[in-house]
Amino acid sequence: MAYETFNEPVSDRNTVFQTVRRRAWITVAVPVAVCLYLVYTWFAFGVPQLLSKAQPERAAILATDSVAYKVHVTKLLRRDIMEVAIEGERRATYENEDLPDWVKVDGTDALVDLGQGYEIAIAGKVMEFTVPDYGTIRVTATQSGVKTELPPGPIPDWIKDDPKKFDARPTLDRRVQVTRTKIEVHNYFGGWENFWFPFHSELYGLSFSQLWAIALSNERIDPSQSNMSLIMHDFLGNPDWQHGEVFIALFETIMMAVLGTLTAAFFGLPLAFLAARNFTPSKILRFGTRRLFDFLRGIDMLIWSLIFIRAFGLGPLTGALAIAFTDTGSLGKLFSEALENIDNKQVEGVRATGASQIQRYRFGVIPQILPVFVSQVLYYLESNTRSATVIGALGAGGIGLMLVETMKTSRDWENTSYIIILTILVVIIMDQTSSWLRRKLIEGK
Amino acid sequence: MAVAALEQEILSLRKRRQLYSLIGLLLVVAVVVSGYSKSNEMNSGGFLQGLSKFFDYPGEIVAEAWQSGPAFFSLILTFVPAMLETLNIAAVATLIGGAMAVVLAMASTRNVDSWGPLIPVVRRLMDVMRAFPELIIALFLIFVLGSSPVPAMIAVAFHTAGALGKLFSEVNDNIDRKPIEGLSACGASWLQRIRFAVMPQVAPNYLSYFLLRLEINVRASAILGFVGAGGIGQELRRTIGWGQGAGDETAAIFVLLFLTIMMIDQLSSYLRGKLVGAGRAH
Numbered sequence: 150m151a152y153e154t155f156n157e158p159v160s161d162r163n164t165v166f167q168t169v170r171r172r173a174w175i176t177v178a179v180p181v182a183v184c185l186y187l188v189y190t191w192f193a194f195g196v197p198q199l200l201s202k203a204q205p206e207r208a209a210i211l212a213t214d215s216v217a218y219k220v221h222v223t224k225l226l227r228r229d230i231m232e233v234a235i236e237g238e239r240r241a242t243y244e245n246e247d248l249p250d251w252v253k254v255d256g257t258d259a260l261v262d263l264g265q266g267y268e269i270a271i272a273g274k275v276m277e278f279t280v281p282d283y284g285t286i287r288v289t290a291t292q293s294g295v296k297t298e299l300p301p302g303p304i305p306d307w308i309k310d311d312p313k314k315f316d317a318r319p320t321l322d323r324r325v326q327v328t329r330t331k332i333e334v335h336n337y338f339g340g341w342e343n344f345w346f347p348f349h350s351e352l353y354g355l356s357f358s359q360l361w362a363i364a365l366s367n368e369r370i371d372p373s374q375s376n377m378s379l380i381m382h383d384f385l386g387n388p389d390w391q392h393g394e395v396f397i398a399l400f401e402t403i404m405m406a407v408l409g410t411l412t413a414a415f416f417g418l419p420l421a422f423l424a425a426r427n428f429t430p431s432k433i434l435r436f437g438t439r440r441l442f443d444f445l446r447g448i449d450m451l452i453w454s455l456i457f458i459r460a461f462g463l464g465p466l467t468g469a470l471a472i473a474f475t476d477t478g479s480l481g482k483l484f485s486e487a488l489e490n491i492d493n494k495q496v497e498g499v500r501a502t503g504a505s506q507i508q509r510y511r512f513g514v515i516p517q518i519l520p521v522f523v524s525q526v527l528y529y530l531e532s533n534t535r536s537a538t539v540i541g542a543l544g545a546g547g548i549g550l551m552l553v554e555t556m557k558t559s560r561d562w563e564n565t566s567y568i569i570i571l572t573i574l575v576v577i578i579m580d581q582t583s584s585w586l587r588r589k590l591i592e593g594k
Numbered sequence: 595m596a597v598a599a600l601e602q603e604i605l606s607l608r609k610r611r612q613l614y615s616l617i618g619l620l621l622v623v624a625v626v627v628s629g630y631s632k633s634n635e636m637n638s639g640g641f642l643q644g645l646s647k648f649f650d651y652p653g654e655i656v657a658e659a660w661q662s663g664p665a666f667f668s669l670i671l672t673f674v675p676a677m678l679e680t681l682n683i684a685a686v687a688t689l690i691g692g693a694m695a696v697v698l699a700m701a702s703t704r705n706v707d708s709w710g711p712l713i714p715v716v717r718r719l720m721d722v723m724r725a726f727p728e729l730i731i732a733l734f735l736i737f738v739l740g741s742s743p744v745p746a747m748i749a750v751a752f753h754t755a756g757a758l759g760k761l762f763s764e765v766n767d768n769i770d771r772k773p774i775e776g777l778s779a780c781g782a783s784w785l786q787r788i789r790f791a792v793m794p795q796v797a798p799n800y801l802s803y804f805l806l807r808l809e810i811n812v813r814a815s816a817i818l819g820f821v822g823a824g825g826i827g828q829e830l831r832r833t834i835g836w837g838q839g840a841g842d843e844t845a846a847i848f849v850l851l852f853l854t855i856m857m858i859d860q861l862s863s864y865l866r867g868k869l870v871g872a873g874r875a876h
Binding site for chain 1: 622625626629630632633634636637638639640641644645647648650651652679682685686689721724725726727728729730733734737738739740742743744747813816817820821827830834848851852855856859
């Protein structure tokens with residue numbers, strides 16, 4: 150800069166003010182535009198109608214149901230029998246001699262004590278429900294439906310009374326339903342009943358230390374197999390919780406992620422050399438490989454898995470291939486960018502010693518891109534575990550499919566929450582494993 | 595001699611390293627081979643039987659699309675509103691999730707003077723948010739709120755907040771602290787320091803990650819539509835569910851999805867290149 154221009158301003162006043170004004174304008178305009186957009190989508194998504202149609206009570210039911218189980222006391226009026234069963238399952242029926250102490254069965258009549266003064270008496274076709282602070286409800290099942298006699302006064306909103314069906318749920322954990330064919334009482338308890346062993350297994354209700362003793366003892370409960378294998382068999386074969394199937398599904402999900410990522414890395418690396426400017430002089434070859442990457446990535450995992458389902462059926466192979474196809478595109482692109490950014494000096498140095506082409510790659514190139522390669526593969530492994538649960542839900546199998554199925558039947562929410570917890574655990578474990586491996590392999594710690 | 599011993603040592607170390615690499619490689623190969631044979635067994639249709647059928651479905655779709663002729667292009671246009679809905683889901687989710695991520699990132703970095711005891715808590719919170727697969731939240735919300743784009747939006751936003759929050763906090767870790775110290779010397783409050791010292795430094799990187807996330811979220815929203823959350827995914831499920839006869843519609847959706855994702859990809863990588871390039875120049 151010349152001496153005489155020292156006192157002249159670098160940019161003139163007007164430009165400075167203009168820039169400042171424009172900037173101020175942007176800081177106002179951008180938030181306003183974002184707000185306008187959000188308002189537009191508020192109506193485009195139909196949020197007002199949605200809020201009016203939402204069923205928050207479903208969330209409450211779901212929350213209770215996923216941490217609690219219920220015991221059904223059912224009187225089947227046609228066959229005139231009384232049944233007490235966990236979740237109303239035929240497999241989990243209490244025998245008459247060891248009924249829980251809150252139920253008293255006398256022939257085909259019963260007295261159910263739901264606690265805190267809530268009591269139900271079933272006699273013949275008549276159900277009498279005593280509710281504290283309200284009175285006694287008397288419901289009779291008739292040929293065509295039900296006949297209800299309520300205490301005087303307005304009908305509270307926890308009673309749904311119509312000529313075909315009577316339904317009362319005074320608290321979240323007590324419920325009575327009466328129809329023409331049956332009287333059903335639900336009593337809720339906390340916890341996951343028969344989680345470890347099925348109801349009729351010899352091992353039902355044993356503590357861990359008792360199980361340990363049984364596993365070590367020489368006397369066989371079942372003469373045909375050892376106690377250890379009996380424990381495993383009864384646990385995995387639990388018909389309500391389906392531990393065996395859940396574990397297989399989890400295994401499928403992890404397998405999809407691992408296989409898909411490794412395959413993608415296996416094909417992505419050599420293809421990346423073809424797409425890198427400094428390794429492939431041919432423009433056509435480079436262009437072709439890059440478009441191949443774009444194609445593989447652009448056709449989404451969703452579409453790939455749908456195509457593979459048609460060809461190979463449902464299962465982990467479909468999921469693994471869908472992940473492999475998509476990620477060959479993503480990893481190939483990343484590797485080729487890493488290859489273009491390598492330092493050429495190392496390659497030249499190796500070349501100066503008279504190294505062959507392969508030796509130049511081996512000692513000049515690979516050490517430079519190996520950290521990128523390993524860390525990217527591990528990152529993708531991590532995110533593919535999550536993707537595997539999602540494309541599993543589309544039908545590719547694994548824990549995702551199982552989750553959607555239990556949610557669709559929406560019968561036993563505790564099963565759903567069990568699967569959700571396991572899914573999240575698997576995702577977290579894969580996360581931790583891959584970041585541990587990354588630390589080990591790249592930083593050498 | 596000491597040098598010879600050292601050489602011996604180095605050689606044996608190198609041999610051991612080679613052995614480890616070989617074992618690692620063999621292990622990976624074994625996992626892949628056994629994994630594929632196992633999953634081939636578990637699949638309902640085998641790989642070899644399926645291979646011949648591989649082009650059947652794409653072929654069928656293409657044939658049906660070909661038959662409809664020029665009408666195919668207007669068919670593509672009929673799915674544009676659904677595609678826009680998917681884009682809206684992704685955009686709103688990224689905006690809301692991104693805003694949450696900024697807050698989370700500011701609360702979880704020591705480098706920007708956030709309140710110490712809060713840092714580990716917010717970090718764990720973000721880990722949990724990232725670990726939750728979107729699918730689970732979406733399915734749960736669909737159950738409570740009914741089928742609509744909103745469950746997908748909330749699910750994707752939740753996940754985005756966790757994922758972006760971590761990336762943002764890594765950006766925060768790398769900033770220059772001098773402007774912050776300068777402002778504290780003038781007696782600026784925490785918010786003022788964030789506004790005038792931190793934000794200008796991190797904004798280009800934030801925007802770049804934000805765009806990357808937008809790209810990912812478009813895909814995620816399309817997939818969530820398939821489980822009943824509206825948008826193009828739901829249309830796709832409908833046309834596929836019909837089985838025979840809707841091949842041209844399926845093809846139209848595939849083409850539209852492909853074009854949109856490619857466009858978003860290109861646009862976001864162009865903008866990201868500009869942003870980070872500009873960030874580096876200063």
